[in-house]
Amino acid sequence: MAKKKETFQRKQTPIRTTRSQRRTLIKKDGELPDGYKKGVVISSIGRVYLVGPTESDSDNEANIIECSPGGTIVTPHQDTTIIAVGDEVAYIESGSDGESDIPSGVIVKVYERKNSLSRRAAGKRPYEHVIASNADQLLITSSMITPDFNRRLIDRFLVAAEIGGIPAALCVNKCDLVDDDIFYEQFEVYDSLGIDVFFISAKENLNIETIQDYLEGKRTIFAGQSGVGKSTLLNRILGGEVQAVKEISERTGKGCHTTSYVKMFRMPGGTSIIDTPGIREFGLWGVEKSELALYFHEFDEYRLNCKYPSCSHIHEPGCLVQQAFVDGLIDEGRYESYIYLFESMED
Numbered sequence: 001m002a003k004k005k006e007t008f009q010r011k012q013t014p015i016r017t018t019r020s021q022r023r024t025l026i027k028k029d030g031e032l033p034d035g036y037k038k039g040v041v042i043s044s045i046g047r048v049y050l051v052g053p054t055e056s057d058s059d060n061e062a063n064i065i066e067c068s069p070g071g072t073i074v075t076p077h078q079d080t081t082i083i084a085v086g087d088e089v090a091y092i093e094s095g096s097d098g099e100s101d102i103p104s105g106v107i108v109k110v111y112e113r114k115n116s117l118s119r120r121a122a123g124k125r126p127y128e129h130v131i132a133s134n135a136d137q138l139l140i141t142s143s144m145i146t147p148d149f150n151r152r153l154i155d156r157f158l159v160a161a162e163i164g165g166i167p168a169a170l171c172v173n174k175c176d177l178v179d180d181d182i183f184y185e186q187f188e189v190y191d192s193l194g195i196d197v198f199f200i201s202a203k204e205n206l207n208i209e210t211i212q213d214y215l216e217g218k219r220t221i222f223a224g225q226s227g228v229g230k231s232t233l234l235n236r237i238l239g240g241e242v243q244a245v246k247e248i249s250e251r252t253g254k255g256c257h258t259t260s261y262v263k264m265f266r267m268p269g270g271t272s273i274i275d276t277p278g279i280r281e282f283g284l285w286g287v288e289k290s291e292l293a294l295y296f297h298e299f300d301e302y303r304l305n306c307k308y309p310s311c312s313h314i315h316e317p318g319c320l321v322q323q324a325f326v327d328g329l330i331d332e333g334r335y336e337s338y339i340y341l342f343e344s345m346e347d
C-alpha cells in the first residue's frame, strides 16, 4: 500500500507544475496596460504573490499588494519559474479581494533577472526552479554540530551560487557547543578559496554583529538545512519583523503551509533578507556533469594538464587533480564533495 502511494505522488508533482504554468501565457514582448506599477515579489505562496515596493523606495513598509499572475505575462525568461521571490515585476491594481484587507493586483510583467539561485526541478522534463532572484549575496547557514556540519550541502550551494552569479559566504552557527580547534580547522579550506566564514552563536548572541555588517544595505538569501538555527538567527536580526511577515503570509496563504515558502524581510536602510525553506539536498541546474570541475577552484591549477581532455578527475590515469589530492594539495572533504556531486548528476 505504502509503495503505491509513493508512486502516485511522484507522478503527480510534475503534472501539476506543468498545468499551473500553462494557465499563464508567456510572451517575450508586449505593451503594458496603462497605470501599471512596479514592485518586487516578497513572498510566493501557491499562486499568491505578495508584491512590495523595492528597497530603494522610501516607504517600503507600506503598500503591500497581494497579486495573482495575469493571463498573459511579459517576461524574457522561458522554461523556468515564471515568478520568484526577488523578481522585479509590473502589476496593475484590481481592488481588494474582500477577504483580507490587503489590496490586490495582477502581475503583467517580470523584468529580466540579474541573477538567481536555482535548483533542478525533477520531472519527465526537468526545468529550472528559481528559489530566489536578484540577490546581492547568499549566506549559507550551517551549524557546527546538531546537525553536523554538512559539507556536501555547503559545496552544492557554493556551486549553485556561482552558476547563478551570486557571491556566497558561510555562516557556522552553534559555536557555543564546541571549543576544540579541530572543529574550526575544517573551514580553513573555504578561507583559502576566498569565501568568508562567520562563526556565530545565534542562541548566545555571539558574533551576530559580524553578520549584521555583512547584511548591511544588501539583499541576502539565507539558505541551509533545517535545524541549524536559521530561524533563531533571523529572529535575532529582525526581531518583530519575522512575526509580522509570518502573519501577513498566513492571512494570504489561506491554509497553505507557510513555513515552507520563500519570504523576503525588509529592514530600514535597504537591507533585506530572503529566507528559504530548510533543504537537505537539491539537484544542480545549469551545469553539465563535465563542467562541474570548473566550480571547484582548487582544481584550477591542475585540471588543464590532465592526460585526457575529458578527464573526470576521479579515475583516469594521468590525472593531475587526483595526484594533487594524493599529495595533500587538495582538501579531502572538498574532493569527496566533488565526487559525490559528480556521481549524483545525470550523464
Ligand code: GDP
Pocket: 173, 174, 175, 176, 177, 200, 201, 202, 203, 204, 225, 226, 227, 228, 229, 230, 231, 232, 233, 278
Ligand atoms: P532552523 O530549523 O534552522 O530554523 O532552526 P531553529 O532556529 O528552529 O533552531 C533549531 C534548534 O537549535 C533549536 O532548538 C534552537 O534553540 C537551537 N539553536 C539555534 N541556534 C543555536 C545556537 O547558537 N546554539 C545552540 N546551542 N543551539 C541553537
Ligand code: ZN
Pocket: 303, 306, 307, 311, 312, 313, 314, 316, 318, 319, 320, 321, 322
Ligand atoms: Zn583529471
